Amino acid sequence: MAEEIKNPDGSILRKRAAPPARAHEPLPPGMAARLCALNVLETVLAGRKTPDEAFATARYGDLLEPRDRSFARALVFTTLRRKPAIDAAIRKFVAKEPPDDVHRILMLVAAERGLLNVPAHASVTTAVDITKRNAHTRHFQGLVNAVARKLSDAAESLLAGKWSPQAPPPYNLAARWKKTYGDAVMAALIDAHGVEPPLDLTFRKDATAEAQRLIKSHSAFMLPTGSLRLAATDVTSLPGYASGAFFVQDAAAALPARLLGEVKDKRIADLCAAPGGKTMELADAGAIVTAVEKDPARMARLKENLARAHLTATCITDDALTFRTAEPFDGVLLDAPCTATGTIRRHPEIVFQKDARSIEKAAELQTALLDAAARQVRPGGLLVYAVCSLEPEEGEHQINAFLARHRNFSRKPVIKGEAGIEPAFITREGDLRTLPCHWPQWGGLDGFYASRLVRSA
Numbered sequence: 001m002a003e004e005i006k007n008p009d010g011s012i013l014r015k016r017a018a019p020p021a022r023a024h025e026p027l028p029p030g031m032a033a034r035l036c037a038l039n040v041l042e043t044v045l046a047g048r049k050t051p052d053e054a055f056a057t058a059r060y061g062d063l064l065e066p067r068d069r070s071f072a073r074a075l076v077f078t079t080l081r082r083k084p085a086i087d088a089a090i091r092k093f094v095a096k097e098p099p100d101d102v103h104r105i106l107m108l109v110a111a112e113r114g115l116l117n118v119p120a121h122a123s124v125t126t127a128v129d130i131t132k133r134n135a136h137t138r139h140f141q142g143l144v145n146a147v148a149r150k151l152s153d154a155a156e157s158l159l160a161g162k163w164s165p166q167a168p169p170p171y172n173l174a175a176r177w178k179k180t181y182g183d184a185v186m187a188a189l190i191d192a193h194g195v196e197p198p199l200d201l202t203f204r205k206d207a208t209a210e211a212q213r214l215i216k217s218h219s220a221f222m223l224p225t226g227s228l229r230l231a232a233t234d235v236t237s238l239p240g241y242a243s244g245a246f247f248v249q250d251a252a253a254a255l256p257a258r259l260l261g262e263v264k265d266k267r268i269a270d271l272c273a274a275p276g277g278k279t280m281e282l283a284d285a286g287a288i289v290t291a292v293e294k295d296p297a298r299m300a301r302l303k304e305n306l307a308r309a310h311l312t313a314t315c316i317t318d319d320a321l322t323f324r325t326a327e328p329f330d331g332v333l334l335d336a337p338c339t340a341t342g343t344i345r346r347h348p349e350i351v352f353q354k355d356a357r358s359i360e361k362a363a364e365l366q367t368a369l370l371d372a373a374a375r376q377v378r379p380g381g382l383l384v385y386a387v388c389s390l391e392p393e394e395g396e397h398q399i400n401a402f403l404a405r406h407r408n409f410s411r412k413p414v415i416k417g418e419a420g421i422e423p424a425f426i427t428r429e430g431d432l433r434t435l436p437c438h439w440p441q442w443g444g445l446d447g448f449y450a451s452r453l454v455r456s457a
């Protein structure tokens with residue numbers, strides 16, 4: 001039977017044909033899950049694929065029962081999220097950095113023992129057995145045995161602490177955040193990225209009864225900005241999913257569309273719209289929405305999401321750089337493609353796959369998209385620019401440069417308390433800047449930047 005690989009919002013990312021039965025040798029319990037996790041880690045750390053893509057074709061993946069598959073996923077995501085602390089823990093017990101494949105085996109032991117409560121005999125014995133299986137690693141079995149045992153005993157205490165602001169940045173993006181936000185915020189970001197994020201839901205405005213039900217049944221709670229938050233779970237199993245009472249989007253992602261203010265009966269363009277979180281918010285608020293998305297497969301997902309939520313928008317599959325309409329819009333939302341470094345809690349591979357060049361490339365496209373979006377705004381209308389990136393080149397610098405190029409636009413600053421936005425999320429210039437280390441008491445939120453501009457009348 002075909003297996004469905006799902007997106008976090010419950011829609012189908014792709015269907016994978018059931019693999020033909022393969023003639024693998026019988027493996028001891030737990031070995032296939034760890035071999036699969038190691039294969040995924042290798043692919044992801046080499047920058048080649050996302051974890052979901054890597055799992056879809058991973059070696060040994062076809063051998064896994066659902067429980068082992070969940071364990072393999074937990075191993076991969078925990079290891080990627082806590083890699084800086086895990087690497088520091090391993091360094092304490094090795095005189096010389098071992099080869100990458102041996103290092104990955106040790107990373108799993110640290111994650112299992114320090115973070116996933118796996119008993120020592122299961123994690124250490126399997127780590128040694130895995131080392132013995134491969135000709136490249138076989139002669140490191142003595143080292144793996146010795147280091148895995150020490151690590152196994154100490155992992156819990158070594159991984160319990162917070163990242164020290166004085167410690168050197170563990171990867172290139174962190175070095176950039178140190179420069180942008182300072183030592184303390186850099187350390188807080190690394191800690192925030194180490195934790196699985198909660199699930200945030202935006203409820204349709206006529207679905208308050210369903211929201212109340214979820215508050216009771218799943219210990220969900222309402223954030224000050226109106227998103228409903230609960231512990232991460234399979235969203236498709238929640239009451240209200242099938243009837244489209246809510247859609248999935250992080251609390252920070254729910255804010256940029258609100259900066260357009262009262263949109264009822266206004267013509268709003270949502271450029272770069274899929275999978276449609278903001279399109280749905282705007283349609284639910286009564287706007288006449290035109291959603292533009294370049295990628296046909298992603299546009300299909302947007303349409304599925306709209307249909308599930310019983311909301312409507314005019315959907316146009318087109319390039320926002322060249323898209324034109326006869327009549328400019330009352331408001332334009334440009335949620336531009338970006339490096340997504342604000343979503344590392346959900347996509348921990350970003351830390352290992354994005355670099356200065358990716359930021360530069362994203363920024364070039366954002367500049368062009370902003371210029372194209374500006375042409376769609378009527379005199380007196382609003383332009384909201386948003387990115388889920390922590391990098392100023394994609395956020396603050398874009399808008400400063402845009403305002404220098406377009407003298408007919410000016411900032412309309414975000415006001416304290418507007419849409420439940422906390423003062424801590426508002427920059428000196430009046431833009432929105434959320435960080436994953438904000439709201440630590442509630443489990444953080446994605447990193448977003450948004451600026452609201454008005455075209456002179």
Ligand SMILES: C[S@@+](CC[C@H](N)C(=O)[O-])C[C@H]1O[C@@H](n2cnc3c(N)ncnc32)[C@H](O)[C@@H]1O
Binds near residue numbers: 274320
């Ligand atoms: C950050 S995502 C948008 C998320 C969306 N606004 C939401 O809230 O669900 C960026 C989207 O822009 C699309 N995109 C990238 N370049 C584009 C272009 N030149 N024109 C239109 N869409 C584009 C991508 O395919 C992607 O779906």
